Amino acid sequence: MFASAFFSLTLAASFFAVPAALTARQDPSQGCQSVVGGLNTLAYDFTLSVVDPSASGANATGPTMYLVETPEGEGVWWLQRVVDPSTPIDFLSWKLFKSSLIPNPSSSSVGLAGSDFAVPTGSIVEFSVTNNGSGNASAGRTPYCVMTDSEGDAILAVNGDTQSFAVCETPSEAQVLVYTPTSDNDGAYDYSTCTSQKVQLVQA
DSSP: OHHHHHHHHHHHHHHHTTTSOBOOOOOTTSTTTTSTTOBSOBSSOEEEEEEOTTOOGGGOOOOBEEEEEOTTOTTEEEEEEOOOTTSOOOEEEEEEETTEEEEEEOGGGBTEEEEEOOOOTTOBOEEEEEETTOOOTTOOOOOEEEEEOTTSOEEEEETTBSSOEEEEEOTTOOEEEEESOOSOSTTSSEEEEEEEEEEEEEEO
16 A cells, blocks of 8 residues: 555656646546546646657657547537648647546637547547537546656546557548547548557646
8 A cells, every 4th residue: 555655646746847736636437547647637727739659858749739620510529730720729728627628718719618528449539519518418428637658748548548549630631639540430530641649738
C-alpha cells in the first residue's frame, strides 16, 4: 500500500511540472478506473495537439486539433486539424472533469454545449454539440483521462489507452483524430493515410 501511495505521489509531482495544478478524482464509475496513475480531472483548461510519438525535446510539438462540425452535421462534430484559415473555430480550449472531455465555447459561440461519445476501436473521435445544452442520449460517455509521457508532458488517454491515436484523412479530405484505425471502417476514412500520434494537452 505504501509503495502504491508513493507511486501516485511521484506521478502527481511530475504533472505539477507541466506547469499547472492538477486535481485527481478517481471515480470507479468513470473511464479511468483501470489506469494506474490516470487523472480524470484537471484544474486548468488546455488545447489538444497531435505529436509524433517518436519526437522528443523541442521537437515534441504538433498542430492543434479543433472541434469542427462533420460534413453530415446533425449535431456530430469531430476533432480535426484545421488548415483552411476560413474554417470557423467555435471551441478554443477544453476542460477535463470526471473523465469527461468538455469543449469550451468561444465568446462568439456561447450557447453551444459539447459532450463526448463512447470511442470504440476504429472510430473517429466524435462529440455531440447542441444548442443550450439540449442534450444527446448517446453522449456523455466520459471515456477520457490524462497521463504523463516520458518527456513529462500531459497526454490524453481514451479507454485507458494513450498509444492508439492516429490522424487519418476522410473522403472530404479532413484530417481527423481516430482511435485504433482499421481498414474496415465503412469508408469513414482512408486507412492508408493514417499516421500514429499521441495527443498532448497544452495548458491554455
